[in-house]
Amino acid sequence: MRRMCHFRDPDALRRFSVAVIGLAILWPMMQLAQFDIFALFEDRNLVVFSNFLIQFFPPNLQTSFLVLVLKATIETLAMATAGIALAMLMAIPLGLIITYSLSISRIGPASGHRIARLGRYLARMLMLFLRGIPEIVWALLLVRVFGLGPIAGVLAIAITYGGMLAKVYSEILETENTLPARALLILGSGRINAFLYGLLPGASQELASYTIYRWECAVRASVVMGFVGAGGLGQLMDQSMKMLNGGEVSTILIVFLLLVLLADYISLIIRRQLA
Amino acid sequence: MNHYPARKFCLKCLVTIVLIALFIVASFAYLSLNPLALFTKQAMSDVAIYTSRFFPPDLSSAFLQKVWSGVLQTLAISALATLLAAIVSLFLALPAAGQFGNGAKAVTRFFLNFLRSVPELVWAVLMVLAVGLGPFAGTLALALHTTGVLGRLFGETLENHPPSATQALKLAGASNTQAFIYGALPGIYSQLLSYSLYRWEMNIRMATILGFVGAGGLGQILYYELSLLHEQQASTVIMAMLVLVIGVDMISNKLRRVQMHSLG
Numbered sequence: 001m002r003r004m005c006h007f008r009d010p011d012a013l014r015r016f017s018v019a020v021i022g023l024a025i026l027w028p029m030m031q032l033a034q035f036d037i038f039a040l041f042e043d044r045n046l047v048v049f050s051n052f053l054i055q056f057f058p059p060n061l062q063t064s065f066l067v068l069v070l071k072a073t074i075e076t077l078a079m080a081t082a083g084i085a086l087a088m089l090m091a092i093p094l095g096l097i098i099t100y101s102l103s104i105s106r107i108g109p110a111s112g113h114r115i116a117r118l119g120r121y122l123a124r125m126l127m128l129f130l131r132g133i134p135e136i137v138w139a140l141l142l143v144r145v146f147g148l149g150p151i152a153g154v155l156a157i158a159i160t161y162g163g164m165l166a167k168v169y170s171e172i173l174e175t176e177n178t179l180p181a182r183a184l185l186i187l188g189s190g191r192i193n194a195f196l197y198g199l200l201p202g203a204s205q206e207l208a209s210y211t212i213y214r215w216e217c218a219v220r221a222s223v224v225m226g227f228v229g230a231g232g233l234g235q236l237m238d239q240s241m242k243m244l245n246g247g248e249v250s251t252i253l254i255v256f257l258l259l260v261l262l263a264d265y266i267s268l269i270i271r272r273q274l275a
Numbered sequence: 276m277n278h279y280p281a282r283k284f285c286l287k288c289l290v291t292i293v294l295i296a297l298f299i300v301a302s303f304a305y306l307s308l309n310p311l312a313l314f315t316k317q318a319m320s321d322v323a324i325y326t327s328r329f330f331p332p333d334l335s336s337a338f339l340q341k342v343w344s345g346v347l348q349t350l351a352i353s354a355l356a357t358l359l360a361a362i363v364s365l366f367l368a369l370p371a372a373g374q375f376g377n378g379a380k381a382v383t384r385f386f387l388n389f390l391r392s393v394p395e396l397v398w399a400v401l402m403v404l405a406v407g408l409g410p411f412a413g414t415l416a417l418a419l420h421t422t423g424v425l426g427r428l429f430g431e432t433l434e435n436h437p438p439s440a441t442q443a444l445k446l447a448g449a450s451n452t453q454a455f456i457y458g459a460l461p462g463i464y465s466q467l468l469s470y471s472l473y474r475w476e477m478n479i480r481m482a483t484i485l486g487f488v489g490a491g492g493l494g495q496i497l498y499y500e501l502s503l504l505h506e507q508q509a510s511t512v513i514m515a516m517l518v519l520v521i522g523v524d525m526i527s528n529k530l531r532r533v534q535m536h537s538l539g
Contacts, residue, residue, distance in 0.1 A: 032351035033491070034412050039406040049405040078302035085299045086310065131519045136396075136484050142499065145325050150306050155313070224396045226524045228487055241400050257392050
């Protein structure tokens with residue numbers, strides 16, 4: 001009897017109930033996700049997949065294909081750069097509108113108080129809408145307006161990252177030292193001047209380095225967007241995958257990994273230059 | 276007197292800025308994309324006509340039910356994938372932290388880096404080939420990528436954890452695994468959980484779009500409806516995505532604030 005007691009877990013009831021509740025949640029989830037580990041080992045799937053994987057070696061290194069890949073790589077870089085440039089064009093005015101440290105109504109009674117608040121609210125809503133929808137969804141929608149190709153990708157990056165940049169710009173401007181801008185505003189300067197002389201000198205480096213970090217993300221994202229037909233390396237990869245051409249896919253994957261490393265490196269260099 | 280010197284002329288900054296500007300111009304030129312052409316009357320009216328086709332969104336109860344099941348499926352995919360990845364990462368954390376020697380560490384790190392650097396969507400295409408169309412492919416794809424991320428984070432957490440407790444157990448004769456379970460795990464458990472929750476949040480966002488390549492969830496419904504030119508239905512799905520993404524964002528922000536308060 002004493003030995004039995006020795007092995008008893010004082011926490012048994014709690015552990016048991018947690019396990020039961022966990023299983024009760026897990027089971028319907030596995031049903032919903034059609035979780036079926038045996039599908040991995042079905043003969044048909046196994047044959048298709050292993051044939052595809054075997055083709056990965058060796059990668060396709062024909063000159064004609066490499067030229068195509070190089071063009072797509074440059075296109076990807078150009079898409080990311082152009083997209084971020086447009087995103088900045090959108091983000092700077094939006095970010096300035098919603099920055100509280102540039103709010104005139106906050107330092108005292110101002111005319112047009114209501115309008116300013118409404119404008120700020122609308123700008124916030126717009127930003128939420130722009131960055132709430134994933135970039136690939138924007139790309140999918142824009143491809144139907146502007147046709148297959150990089151333009152849809154550029155605009156998708158511009159829209160999503162414009163929303164993100166605006167939010168982060170305003171956050172950076174609010175966490176910097178806001179006293180100079182406030183002093184300028186109280187002395188009667190305009191908001192643009194208060195921003196240029198009061199906030200920008202302190203915040204410029206952080207703003208720039210965040211923008212470059214986003215550029216890096218855009219390079220990565222532009223690959224993914226190609227899968228809905230928005231140009232760049234992704235579109236090439238999508239085509240090769242649909243034709244089950246493993247050699248081409250592995251070449252593109254290798255180039256993609258190198259490209260991401262390169263983007264990392266470039267952004268590191270630029271950030272160091274700006275420091 | 277407290278005069279700050281005016282900033283000196285900085286050649287390096289100037290060169291960097293000019294180079295960046297050149298790159299931007301070159302990009303637009305390479306894509307033969309004239310930003311002004313996007314604002315012509317023709318383009319504007321095209322966009323307006325296309326946008327108007329999304330209204331009004333389809334709010335019939337039959338379709339809302341379909342979207343709701345899509346939302347549930349998206350949540351299930353992301354949760355299962357995160358759970359799978361967390362379990363696998365727990366096992367990979369030991370070799371990744373160098374507990375089984377440097378050779379195992381290098382191999383595991385390389386493997387994790389590989390898993391992580393292939394984007395989720397590419398994994399999804401591969402998994403659709405491996406297990407067929409459907410949400411299970413999405414689950415596997417997300418799990419693979421997340422394993423790469425979590426495995427590295429778990430390994431780093433383990434490495435940074437002070438080794439005294441583990442060492443004591445090992446000196447008393449415990450094996451590597453036993454020392455990990457009783458010496459390190461209780462201390463790093465909460466950190467691992469918070470990493471997993473953070474990844475879950477990102478995976479929910481990812482799971483909404485994996486459907487574009489046929490891997491289930493909301494994205495699959497959206498892709499299907501758009502292919503059939505059912506824009507009104509598509510706009511309902513997009514709204515559901517927006518609500519899901521913003522909702523997750525708000526909840527996680529709130530939780531993070533609560534956590535920060537409780538930590539002091």
